[in-house]
Amino acid sequence: MAIAVSSTSLAPVTLDDKYELESGRIFVTGVQALVRLLILQRQRDKLAGLNTAGFVSGYRGSPLGGLDLALWKAAKFLDRANIKFQPGLNEDLAATSIWGSQQVNLYPGAKVDGVFAMWYGKGPGVDRCGDVFKHANFAGTSKHGGVLVLAGDDHAAKSSTLPHQSDHQFSAAMIPVLYPSSVQEVIDLGLHGWAMSRYSGCWVGFKCVSDTVESSASVSIDPARVKIVVPDDFPLPPDGVSIRWPDGFLQTEARMQDFKIYAALHYCRTNQLNRIVIDSPEPRLGIITSGKSYLDVRQALDDLGITEADAAEIGMRVFKVAMPWPLEPEGVRHFAEGLSEILVVEEKRQIVEYQLKEQLYNWRDDVRPRVVGKFDEKGEWTRPHGDWLLPATSELTPAMIARVIAQRIERLDLHPRTIEKIRRRVEFINQKEAALARPRIELARVPYFCSGCPHNTSTNVPEGSRATAGIGCHVMAIWMDRKTSTFTHMGGEGVPWIGQAPFTEEKHIFANLGDGTYYHSGILAIRAAVAAKVNITYKILYNDAVAMTGGQPVDGPISPQDVARQCAAEGVSKIVVVSDEPDKYPSGYFSSDIAIHHRSDLDVVQRQLRDTDGCTILLYDQTCAAEKRRRRKRGKFPDPARRVVINELVCEGCGDCGVKSNCVSVAPVETEFGRKRTIDQSSCNKDYSCVNGFCPSFVTVEGGQLRKPKKAEAADFSGLPDPVRPTTHDPYGVLVTGIGGTGVVTIGALLGMAAHLEGKGVSVLDMTGLAQKNGAVVSHVRIADAPEQLYATRIAAGEAKLVLACDILTGVGDEALAKMQKGVTKALVNTALVMPAQFTRDPDLKFPTGSMEQEIKDAVGPGDAEFFDGTKLATGLMGDSIATNLFMVGYAYQRGLIPVGETSILKAIELNGASVESNKQSFYWGRLAAVDPAHVAAAAIPKAAKPDSQRLSESLDEMIDRRAKFLTDYQDAAYAKRYIDFVARVRAAEGAKQPGTTDLTEAVAR
C-alpha cells in the first residue's frame, strides 16, 4: 500500500523550484546555486531592460566536479533564460571561448546587449590558464557582459594530487577575487561579481571550496535581495574600461594598472562587500578572515563558548572579507582603528595578511596594531622565523583557530571567570585531539577501484617493468600492488621520462593515460614522446567516460578507432588493442597492422611492446564499471545473463581470487569450516576477472537470474508512537558516516530538504570527491530554527547530537570521533561487516567489530550508543541492502533523535523521486525496529537466513557432531568414525596433560 503524505502544514515545494521559482526560498547545493545564479542574473538583467545572454564553459574537477552534470540537468531552464553551456575541451581553451563571449558586441550582428559568462575549473585548471587569463582580463569585459571565474580550490588535497589555492594566480593575472562563505553568498556575491566585472572591466575570480559548493542550504533567491550600487563617483577614463578593438598592448596594460583594478576596489567599497560582523564598545583584538576561514572562526568562537557579552569584555572585532584580493583599504582602516592586535585567519599562503601589513606599514607606531597570523609577533622574516600560529599547510581546523584565539585572549586583562571558561573549552579540545592521536584501529576506508573496474586489470604491468600514474581513477593504482609510482599534472603523462631516459640504465617505462585526459591534452604528451624518440608505452585506458569526476562523457567525438588513427598519425611505432571483448569490433574497424587481443593476453602484449623501440600504444578498451551499471539500469548496455558464484564447500579461503581480481565484490564469509569467499551479487558489475585464477570453487551460472528479492509482509505501522522530537532552538548537529557510493549523501539531502520544508534553517556538508569510490564519506547536517543561527557548515568538536554511523568503520574515523562527547552525543551504529578494500590484498584481515564498538562507547558513554546490524535487518525486510540508510533514519527518528517531522521526511523522500515507496517502507521499518526489535527481527530473518554452514557451532561437541555428520554424508559412517576417534584421542591426551582446556582439541576438530 502506498504511504500518502498529508503536507498541508509544509511549504509547497517541487523539484523544479530551485530553477523555476521567481522568488522566495529554495533548498539547493552550492553547485545548484551556481546554476541558479546564472538564471537569476538573466532575471535581473531582464528587469533592468537588458537583453543579455549567458555563456558557460570550463572543465570539471573536484570540488566543481558536478557542475557540468547540474548544468546538463537544468538544460531546459538554461535554454529559457538564453544561457548556453559549452563544456570546454580543456580549461584554457574554455577560458579562450569565454574571452570570445566578451567580444560579441565588438562586431555588427550581435543579437544581445551583452553576454555574462562563467568559467569553471579545478585549481590545477586555473594554473593551466595563466596565459589566457592574463590576456583576456587585460583585454576586458563587455559593458553588459562580465566574467565570473570559478576556481575549485581543494585546500587539503582530498581529491587532488596537490593541495591548491588559486588566490595568488588570480592576483598575478590582476583578477579581483571574491570568496563566498556560504551557499547564500554563492548567489549574493556571484551577482556582485558580474556587476563588478561590468563596472571595472576586470574578470572576477570566485573561489569555491567544498564547504560552499559541496554543501546544501535553504537560500533566498529574491531578485531584489542583492542591492547593487554602481558607483558614479569614480574617475573612469573617458573611453571607459570595457573591451575594445583596436587596442594597443601598452594601452591595455595602462588601463588595467591605472583604472580597472582601482575601479574594482571602489566597487567593493561602495557596496561594502567587506564588513565588520562582530564589534565591541571598546575594541582591541581584531580578527580578519574570509570565506571558509570565516566559518571556522565562527565555529571556533562557538567552541570556545564566547558569547556576545564575552566578546564585549574581550573587545573583539571580527572583519569578514568578501574580496581577499585586492584588499580594500578604507574598510581595513575602519576595522583596524583602535585595535592593539589583529589576528589574520586565512587558509594556505598569506594573501590578506601581506596586504594588511602593507596597508598598515606607514601608520604611526603608537596607533598601528600588531599583526599576527601565519606566525606569532616575531614574524616570518626573522632568523629563525617566529612560531607558526596558523600554518599554511593543508586546512585550518576550528580547533586550531580556537586554540590561537584563546592564546591571544589570555594576554588581555579579563575577568578570571572568562579566562577559566575559555581554558576549560580549550582543555576539552586538547583532550579530544589527544584521544584521536593515541593508537587506535588501523583499518580505514581508503578509496579504491569499484567492483569490476577495468583498471583492476589494465593497470597490471609485467614482471621487471614499472608504470607511471595518470590523472583519473587509475591514479589509485599508486596505493595498490601495481608497480605504479609517480604522477604528473593532467596531460603531462609519461613526459618526465623524456628527462630521465638519457641518464639511466632503464630501457623503457609504461605510462597510464585515461581517455578523458587523452582528449583534454594528453595527445600532446604522446607527440612529445614521439618527438623525443624515447622508449615508452602509453597505456591509453579507454573506459568511455571521464570517470573520476562522475562519469561524464568525453567532450567530443572519440572512439577507440579515432584514438588509434590519431596516434598512428602522430608517428608512434606500434599500436595494439586489448579488450575484454576483442570480438566486438567490426572487420576493418582498426587498420590491418593493429593487433587485437583479449585482456588475458595483457602480460604477453606488454612484454612485446616494451621490447619495441620508440613510442608504442596499448589501447585498453573496457567500459568503466560504474558507467556500465548506470547504463544497464537504463537498458542502454548489454546485461549478460551470467553470474559467478563461489562454492563455499570447495573454497579453501586462500584469497587468491581477491588478490588476482583486486575486486571489492569478493567478500569474506565466515562459515563453520573457516573463512571462505563469496561474491557480493548486489555490487558485482560482472567483470568476471575473479574467475581467472582457475580455482575450482568458481561456478558460472549461465542464463540464470538472481532470485527476485523477497520483501517482508507489509506490517501495520499505524500504531507507532510519535516520539518527542529534539528542539532546534540551538543548532542541532547530525553527523552521518558511511561508505562512498552507498547513498550516505542521500540521507543528508533528505534531512536537509525536510528541514527546509518546515521553514527551518539548515546546512548540509558532504565530504565526498574521491571518497565516493569506496572511501569514507561524512555528511554534516545542521538544523536550527532560523537560517541566521547557522554560521558554520561543519559540526564543532564534541557537538554532534547524533552520530548516525551507517558503517561502523567510518563511525570510528577521526572525523566522527572528534564530534562525539559524553552527555551530548547519541550514536546509532550499523555493525554490518563490510571489509575495506585492503581485504583484496590481505585475505586474513580482521574486522575488529568489538574494539570499534568500544571506541564509540568510550566516546559517548556506554548508555548512549546502540549497535545493530542495520544492513542485515533492512536487507531481510526490503530485499536490498540499499534500504539500510532509510532504515537507520527511521530508527533514529523513533529514538527522538531527528529534529524534523515524519511528514516532512516522507515529503522529502517523494521529492527525491527515487525508490519512493521502498524508502518510505524502510523508514517505517526502522521506526518499528526501535520499538519492537523482536517483531522486526522475526520479519527480517526468514529472508536473511544464513545457510546452515554459516551458523557457527557453539560448543566443541557440536563442532565434532556437525563434522561427523558432514563426513558421513560425504562418504560414510566409517569415514566419520575415523575422525571421531582421532579427535577423541587428542581430547583425552589434552585433558590428561592440561585438565580443563580444549584448545588443541578444537584446533584438531576444526
Ligand SMILES: Cc1ncc(C[n+]2csc(CCOP(=O)(O)OP(=O)(O)O)c2C)c(N)n1
Ligand atoms: C588540469 C586538471 N583538470 C581537471 C582535473 C580533475 N580531474 C581529475 S581526474 C579527471 C578525469 C580523468 O578522466 P580520464 O582520463 O578519462 O580517467 P578516468 O577517471 O576515466 O579513469 C579529472 C577531470 C585535474 N586533475 N587537472
Ligand code: SF4
Ligand atoms: S568509476 Fe569506473 S573507472 Fe573509476 S574506479 Fe569505478 S569502475 Fe573504475
Ligand code: SF4
Ligand atoms: S581463490 Fe577464492 S574461491 Fe578459490 S579457494 Fe581461494 S578464496 Fe576460495
